[in-house]
Amino acid sequence: MRAFNFSAGPAAMPLEVLELAAQEMTNWHDCGMGVMEMSHRGREFISIYEQTHQDLKDLLAVPDHFKILFMQGGGIAENAVVPMNLSRGGSVDFVISGSWSQKSFVEAQKYCQVQAAASAESDGFHHLPEPSTWRLNPQASYVHLCTNETIHGVECHDIPDLKALGVDTPLVIDFSSHVLAHPVDWRRVGLAFAGAQKNIGPAGLTLVIVREDLLGQALAICPSAFNYALVAKHDSMFNTPPTYSIYMAGLVMQWLKRQTEDDLSGVLAIQARNQKKAQLLYNAIDQSSFYENRVAKSSRSVMNVPFYLHDESLNERFLQGAKAAGLLQLKGHKSVGGMRASIYNAMPLEGVQALVSFMQEFERTAA
Amino acid sequence: MRAFNFSAGPAAMPLEVLELAAQEMTNWHDCGMGVMEMSHRGREFISIYEQTHQDLKDLLAVPDHFKILFMQGGGIAENAVVPMNLSRGGSVDFVISGSWSQKSFVEAQKYCQVQAAASAESDGFHHLPEPSTWRLNPQASYVHLCTNETIHGVECHDIPDLKALGVDTPLVIDFSSHVLAHPVDWRRVGLAFAGAQKNIGPAGLTLVIVREDLLGQALAICPSAFNYALVAKHDSMFNTPPTYSIYMAGLVMQWLKRQTEDDLSGVLAIQARNQKKAQLLYNAIDQSSFYENRVAKSSRSVMNVPFYLHDESLNERFLQGAKAAGLLQLKGHKSVGGMRASIYNAMPLEGVQALVSFMQEFERTAA
Numbered sequence: 151m152r153a154f155n156f157s158a159g160p161a162a163m164p165l166e167v168l169e170l171a172a173q174e175m176t177n178w179h180d181c182g183m184g185v186m187e188m189s190h191r192g193r194e195f196i197s198i199y200e201q202t203h204q205d206l207k208d209l210l211a212v213p214d215h216f217k218i219l220f221m222q223g224g225g226i227a228e229n230a231v232v233p234m235n236l237s238r239g240g241s242v243d244f245v246i247s248g249s250w251s252q253k254s255f256v257e258a259q260k261y262c263q264v265q266a267a268a269s270a271e272s273d274g275f276h277h278l279p280e281p282s283t284w285r286l287n288p289q290a291s292y293v294h295l296c297t298n299e300t301i302h303g304v305e306c307h308d309i310p311d312l313k314a315l316g317v318d319t320p321l322v323i324d325f326s327s328h329v330l331a332h333p334v335d336w337r338r339v340g341l342a343f344a345g346a347q348k349n350i351g352p353a354g355l356t357l358v359i360v361r362e363d364l365l366g367q368a369l370a371i372c373p374s375a376f377n378y379a380l381v382a383k384h385d386s387m388f389n390t391p392p393t394y395s396i397y398m399a400g401l402v403m404q405w406l407k408r409q410t411e412d413d414l415s416g417v418l419a420i421q422a423r424n425q426k427k428a429q430l431l432y433n434a435i436d437q438s439s440f441y442e443n444r445v446a447k448s449s450r451s452v453m454n455v456p457f458y459l460h461d462e463s464l465n466e467r468f469l470q471g472a473k474a475a476g477l478l479q480l481k482g483h484k485s486v487g488g489m490r491a492s493i494y495n496a497m498p499l500e501g502v503q504a505l506v507s508f509m510q511e512f513e514r515t516a517a
Numbered sequence: 518m519r520a521f522n523f524s525a526g527p528a529a530m531p532l533e534v535l536e537l538a539a540q541e542m543t544n545w546h547d548c549g550m551g552v553m554e555m556s557h558r559g560r561e562f563i564s565i566y567e568q569t570h571q572d573l574k575d576l577l578a579v580p581d582h583f584k585i586l587f588m589q590g591g592g593i594a595e596n597a598v599v600p601m602n603l604s605r606g607g608s609v610d611f612v613i614s615g616s617w618s619q620k621s622f623v624e625a626q627k628y629c630q631v632q633a634a635a636s637a638e639s640d641g642f643h644h645l646p647e648p649s650t651w652r653l654n655p656q657a658s659y660v661h662l663c664t665n666e667t668i669h670g671v672e673c674h675d676i677p678d679l680k681a682l683g684v685d686t687p688l689v690i691d692f693s694s695h696v697l698a699h700p701v702d703w704r705r706v707g708l709a710f711a712g713a714q715k716n717i718g719p720a721g722l723t724l725v726i727v728r729e730d731l732l733g734q735a736l737a738i739c740p741s742a743f744n745y746a747l748v749a750k751h752d753s754m755f756n757t758p759p760t761y762s763i764y765m766a767g768l769v770m771q772w773l774k775r776q777t778e779d780d781l782s783g784v785l786a787i788q789a790r791n792q793k794k795a796q797l798l799y800n801a802i803d804q805s806s807f808y809e810n811r812v813a814k815s816s817r818s819v820m821n822v823p824f825y826l827h828d829e830s831l832n833e834r835f836l837q838g839a840k841a842a843g844l845l846q847l848k849g850h851k852s853v854g855g856m857r858a859s860i861y862n863a864m865p866l867e868g869v870q871a872l873v874s875f876m877q878e879f880e881r882t883a884a
Binding site: 192 | 526532539547553591592596719720742743765846
């Protein structure tokens, strides 16, 4: 029996996507081979690539002056790849709002000067630093912001307008763990990147969406396979792309397009559903004196909900009970402990309802 | 109906591997989730990783003082990653035996001095330069050799012993397109790398097998995600690995272990079968005055068999007829033209027999 899987990533996929992939595994559309076996240069795979590219462009309303790149290496590779492509060896501003932006900050030091424009470290990363307080360097090559901190459960719900903050530098967002969960205001973004393994598809695929005018400035030591201009010029086929992962991402895009909620469809529908899911879970935590979420309410993530049992000696029993109830991978990241429920696009409302019921029952019987 | 798929990569997978993957897609071993959905840190995926690692180590008899790394970016990324890790900014020798080693040679120039120790370019890459003729620099950080040139169909059948050639430098082999097709003499190898999409599994996974004493010398600008020492220290989980591709590779390893041929098993069995397949096809070409293979007999690849029709005006008809006969992706690489049959491990003897029958029939009716 399928369980409800709250993994932070790689994460649950829509069941109907997996079922279709299984059906098509040995013979895609009666072409005599499975998708994994297709040449990336053949007409069959090119049609899959083009459809996936178009669906992603549609779903996120990506303007024509942005390039959509399918790459490899995940967010951690991008921590080096972004500064190799955009820093020009100059200075870069970082907003440090959790573990991921901190990692990005450290890695970038290999390629450029870095400055912490803001940091929430002193409060244990429990809020997103207010944009009006960021100390922005007008000469910076770009500003780096992780718009959803997967480990700390801190989300930026409104991409800041750097021009309104007085600087004319491109904003780079790491939106790995909430990509495709809501629309994006591309007027405020220079580059967005995401590892696929939360809301897009299998681990190993990396999505980069970059404004064309930022291409072509890579450092000489940037590997060709990670040079955005080269990757863009070759439609993500400079090296062999992760073809099967692109296909799976394509099935997820088609699933997203079919979603409806409250007369909405596509990304707006999934956004509405995600808000219901998050509200249900945060309300249950807030109304309890047994569980606790420590993130400032305005910064709480719709995708990753870390929470603690006040009595942490019950953690192991909680996890075992959850597993027995078909609720998997709820253990918090080792760096922060406690629990974490990742409730990405593919998690149905019923999964969150089952979690809340279990939490209430556990509280009742453990007390 | 499944066809015989001669793609150079991504390439045919064993049917029973695909069928098992389809069966397990939504619920692996009744754990409630599919492999794509598992946390890479969870016990389920760790068990898959460990089994795959062990099976690969067994199949290729990798000694304990080598590290097996599962990475991303393919061979083209490795063209930068290898010199970033091993060159120490010094000088590197390249044997240029075809398109792939030529690409490696060009990319490495970003990170080190390069020297062509030998080149077969003047004869159109129709043979592997004889090791005794290589002009090796005793001070080189390493020697790079592509042991199977996928495009030109040139294979090195016996890894050279650099010590016997008078230098004590590590040999780096790009064995992407014939990995797991035969045993490897690890005494002669410092590092071997391979994109997965020929004989291992889905595109996007990259295999690196490296002698431990070569770790820890990466250039400062090497991205952490591609620093072999860091990747080795974290058992290929410094960044989220391409989990599903590792699982598929694991199923391929188990399939390989089950293979038998002429009282042989595993890699020796597949080697014997591969030799029969290649012999059948090369014999058919050599005995015909209609088809031609231009590679020196001692350098012919067991995996990639490029061939030409003497009358190239028949190329399109040949390809259409082949497709109608269920023989796919036989078009040669655009840089060399003609035809190419890639007959990797997963291609059964029956596939080569069907190709030879078609070729003979086409010759008979086209003449």
